[in-house]
Amino acid sequence: MKSIPLIAALTLAGALCGTQLAVAAQQTEAEPKGGALHPSELKVGEKAPADSDRESAAIDWKAKGLPEPEKESQWVQVKDKYVRVQITNNRIMEIVPVKK
Template structure:
């Protein structure tokens, strides 16, 4: 038996048996469809389009809108009918809240 050929074959055969990372279905406040992303759904943890990392997109009156204080190096932006907390450094969506 040729051991160098057998090992890759066994690994390939076992690949479908490996558990996949379970992800819960997002709730209404964990995903949105941003109009600027060609109807691509954004979820918490996804990367927002780069334009939302800029300061000119910042919602400055977040407290008046009932939003929690933004985390360090993040800001609230408006995407359609939702407010989205975006991390400025990498564009990751940290939270999604419906606009009232």
């Protein structure tokens, strides 16, 4: 009769493991596209690539012929685009192609 508690414990452990796998799968699917992994898919309103909100990432907008950034935003360059990023939440506000 000792096998019944053992079977119950193993069943419970298996159910908990299955739940963890399902949660991990949902979290993977919920990750947004764009940002640092796919910089070619930049879109207004989405998160900018990592570190775009840092002061050291800002470019000289005057020298590039860009409009003055609004308060709490800055211009950064991501590959072949200038991106105006909101510093407080790292969201893309505007995208301008680099003039060649």
